[in-house]
Amino acid sequence: MEIISNNAFRVLGLSVNSNEKDIVSRYDELLALNKIGKVPAFSNDFEWISKPDRSEESLRKAFHILQTPERKIEHMIFWFWEHDEIDKTAISSLSNAHINQAIEIWKQAMDCDENGSISYLKNLATLSFINSLKEFEDNADYAFTIMEVSFEYWGNLNNDKKFWESIGKQMSFHHKPPRLKEELEEYILTTLHKNACPFIKNSLKTDLYNASKYLEFLEESKFSQDKKREVILNFFEPYIEKIESELEKSKKERLSSPENSFFWGNRIKEETKKSLEIINSLLLDEDEISVVINDKIADELFLCAVSYANNTNEWGKAKSLLITAKCFAQGLLLRERIQENIKVLEKRIEDSKIYDLCWFCNKVNGQEENVRKSPMYRTTRIEGSKVFYYTVSVEVPRCKYCKKSHKAERLLVNGFTIIGLVLGIFIGYSVEPQGGFLIGGFFGALIGFGIGYEFGREKDIKSESKVEDFPPIRKLSLEGWKLGKKPPSE
Ligand SMILES: [Zn+2]
Secondary structure (H helix, E strand, O other): OHHHHOOHHHHOOOOOOOOHHHHHHHHHHHHHHHHOOOOOOOHHHOOOOOOOOOOHHHHHHHHHHHHOHHHHHHHHHOOOOOOOHHHHHHHHHHHOOOHHHHHHHHHHHHHHOOOOOHHHHHHHHHHHHHHHHHHOOOOHHHHHHHHHHHHHHHHHHHOOHHHHHHHHHHHOOOOOOOOOHHHHHHHHHHHHHHHHHHHHHHHOOOOOHHHHHHHHHHHHOOOOHHHHHHHHHHHHHHHHHHHHHHHHHHHHHHHHOHHHHHHHHHHHHHHOHHHHHHHHHHOOOOOHHHHHHHHHHHHHHHHHHHHHHHHHOOHHHHHHHHHHHHHHOOOHHHHHHHHHHHHHHHHHHHHHHHHHEOOOOOOOEOOHHHOEEEEEEEEEEEEOOEEEEEEEEEEEOOOHHHHHHHHHHHHHHHHHHHHHHHHHHHHHHHHOOOOHHHHHHHHHHHHHHHHHHHHHOOOOOOOHHHHHHOHHHHHHHHOOOEEOOOOOOO
């Protein structure tokens, strides 16, 4: 509370009504005394605030301030005003450290006479400001209660024509008013806020209660809306900056090593947690400050997820990042964009299941060496007897066990078909020697194939001939591809 403890009027032991002559002669007097090591005390030192600093440097500073009109007005605003006998009485109570007595005198004077001097309210405002800051050392909760009163008093002053008329009178001694009303309003509010800030930050270490109370009474005080907004923005700035620097770090890492984006995305969540909690708990959900910063986090998480997915094919982990991003996102467009990408990843996860699991038993993962290769072709054009075609080989994931089973199945099918064929020819020939073996062979082979298929096939395992149902093969079939190595017509 520099503006109080080193207030220029206090340091020089002057009342705010002092004229130029008083100021110069007091300054010269104090400088001379200072040189011989004598430091006098004055009735308005109010040592219960602190001992005033009357070193040469401090005296020079104070004098310089009072020679600079725009600074002088600031120091006047934050010091006690002595407009009438009531002020004099109350101030002498303050000199004796009877603070509550002074408060009572000014309060009563205000209650008795609505048209009384504006100095009563002004002095009460100054006193509550000092008291709240002093109280913070002992009882923070109580200090916030006094600060609420202080903001109310200062807001009322700001809203009072008499206050500004009084200030105007002070400034009218100069050819050109040194400060605009608007500037002074901002000065008052930021001074109050700056002094409160360290204590609010301190209170945030335990809970958010006092900070939220502070924002509430700041919001209710009678200062103009845009000035209050500036102060609130200023309060959240360090938290916003902390979050933004984390986002910046993540962006850099994501661009240089996209395969680590999953790590960086999760780090953002952890590193911004505290700052974001403060922002989100103290501001309304729809507050612009909160919306903007939440969207920024969501956006970076989104980019981390996309870059991770594209570089690693780890769809599941990327999806979990997107779901986190969605929790942060406030803007409708961003939410939609994230949702769309979640859907894309879900589709990929479904697809990748097809490729991981053995398609024939659906129980264990397939292995590369057991894959069932299914060649396919597609005819492009035919010129005379020449057929032009494309080929492709579709790999159907298969496990070791299914591969073995398919081998046995093939063996049995082939074996029984041959036995059936031979038996059919034999029986056909003996029943009807002329041509009977053709019909016998055909049916024999068919029956043999059926028996082989039935015995060779294992339950719960899809037969090798069912590859046509494998989704990627079915999809190709719909596009005109056929199973086999080459067109039969060649
Ligand atoms: Zn299998």
